[in-house]
Amino acid sequence: MDWSIVACYLLSSIVIGLWANRYVGNLSDYLVAGRKLRLRLALATMTGTELGLVTVMYMAELGFMKQYASLYLAFLEAGAVLIIGLTGFVVYRLRDSSIMTIPEYYEKRYSSRVRVIGAIVMVVSGVLNMGLFLKAGSQFVTAISGLQDEMSLKLIMTGLLLLVLFYTVLGGMVSVVITDLIQFLILGTGMVIVTVVVFCSIGWDGFAAIVTEQNGYFNPFDSHNPSGKGPGIGWLEIIQMTVVIGSAAMLWPTSAARTLSCQSAAVAQKLYTLSSVSFLARRALPVFWGIGTFAFFASQPQLFADFEEAVKTNPSITSISAMPLFLAKVVPTGLLGLVTAGMIAAFMSTHDSYLLCWSGVITQDIVAPIAGPMSQRSRILVTRISIFVIGAMLLIWGLWYEVSSDLWGYLAVTGTVYLSGAIPTVVGGLYWKRGSQTGALAAILGGLLGLSAMGPCVEAINRTFAVELNGTYLTLITFTCSIILYIAGSLLFPDKTTQPVSAGSSASS
């Protein structure tokens, strides 16, 4: 029964992909759904995209390892999104400028060269960022289904990815929005069910005992994790996450794609205000499951010891696997199918949006400016090819890369490569008249310094220079460098004719 529910859901995605294709008339329809999204649809696609299986997995992992302390991320992000929604900071002007991608703004404000280089950095960062989505998804499927055969697992994940490729290639943003809506409803229902089941399984006393009896981690400002399950948090990491999450809330390309697909700037602003609830839930609820997982294992010391032994001896089991293993034990049959369908929906709704977003950037902001004028038909074709190429890269990357830090740490670091350059370039471009293309280029290229915060690079830096840096320091250094480079570059090399903020200017190609 569980698997028949999942199969029904997957079949419906194929039908929607075929059906949505008839609503794609031109490039704008394909990339930003003709900029016709109303509030509810935009909210569904925003939540569906940003509430991915990978989010559920890494937040549950944090909840398992750092218990209540990890909730600070949820409040940080919800607060940032709410402030953006209430003030319209950045998002209002971006939507008002009628662009289809962030790099398109780079050209309007700075130059074509900034657009192409900014787009290349964005794609490198984005593809690296989503490189581990497949692996996280496969760990969920393994743990919740008990599937041990590695080849079968790879085939299942490849099949899921091909399904996403199928409907995304066909219907572009129209399919993505419609499937996101269904996925939002399924995964939203699934999340609520899981939360209730977890609460009933552990009980109020069980959650309280984490702090009173099981040395649970509660205060994120304390850099010592009393549970002994991984490192603590502390002030420096909170500052790092404030910078990364605040930047991502404004300018993460998949969120920005929803902003730019809205019917108007006012709708885009309202979208952010309402999305603050979804952003709170996307982190808080999986953390709650992770905390429940910790309580479950902590109440059964032998089981906990067996799990930790399995993590050490079996490379396919990590701390990420704890939450789905726990769910497989406490969620009853029937409901488990709905939950699995919900999580697969989360997996697919994130992949489709990410694939379309990066492919659109490759076409609009790299291929077209370099190749010269291209027709709308050619652009749609190049975008479709790019979707397949990125899909193939994901398969390869997801199969061989080993995560050397926690999953969220990896995502924060890879996101920094793009965000650290984009923040000064876009915010400076919108609100500071003296921002110049030299400053923008320096900031964007400065973001590449963020690659040094990836696990193997940190090890090499520490070995070579006999220092003890970590990803947190290097991320903050990267953001600081990019901002300084932007300001210094703009002041030392101003543009000959400085363009003012281009809010409300004419529609672009």
Add this chain to the structure above:
Amino acid sequence: MLIASGLAFLVVLAYVAFGVKAELIETLNDLKADVDESVAHEEILDQPIE
């Protein structure tokens, strides 16, 4: 706070579920108009743009 965030999410879920059908139909109608226009002026799709 966790319970509050769960309840708030339920409200958002209900807000989307009740009313999204009409929005979806309106959006699809708008898109269909775009498609009809593209079919009527198909040459626009083949014109190179900057």
